[in-house]
Amino acid sequence: ILQMILAQDNVDVNIKDDDGNNALHITATTGNFVIIDPLLQHPQIDVEASNSSSVAKFFTPLWLTVSHSHKPAAQVLLEHGANAEAADTLDRKTPLHVATEKGNADIVELLLDHGANTETHDQRGFAPLWAAANKGKEDIFSLLLD
Structure with missing residues (x-):
């Protein structure tokens, strides 16, 4: 069904809700690959679109x-x-900062x-290395030094 919808000429894949989220932002929070992949195949999808929020902190789908x-x-x-x-x-944290703080070595x-x-x-x-040291993430600390 999603592919049929995306194939229509008048579909705006980057349309945003009241919080500034497009379909890719919403899907990114769930990690639903079945939906993310067809969205990314659409020639007009904006993978760098920032959303908006009440705290003036904007995020990309990757973040x-x-x-x-x-x-x-x-x-x-x-x-x-x-x-x-x-x-x-707002905080100027990159995805690498976030993955480091969460202790997610695979994503780092x-x-x-x-x-x-x-x-x-x-x-x-602060650079991601500081977060790894501060949180005692030795495996990530080593990855960041390599």
Whole structure:
């Protein structure tokens, strides 16, 4: 059904709800690969679209996927050109900061494989390496140093 809807000429795949979320943002939070993949096949999908929220903190679909620890969804977003460095607009945390803070070594490795910069600093001036050290994530600390 989704593919039939997406095949229609007048479909706006980037239309947003009242919170500024498009279908890709909503799907990114669930990690539902069955829906993410067809959305990403649409030629007009914006993988870098930021949403909006009541706290003036905007996120890309990749950022949301990483924050919910959905590695397969993060992988397909990266394969479709999502920017591994796209930070949120308030704290300036990149997906690598978030994956490090969550202790998700698999996603950290995935982001590094797609060009995430270990030296990018958040709004407080901290790089992901600091988060790994601060939270005692030795495995991630080692990944970030390699």
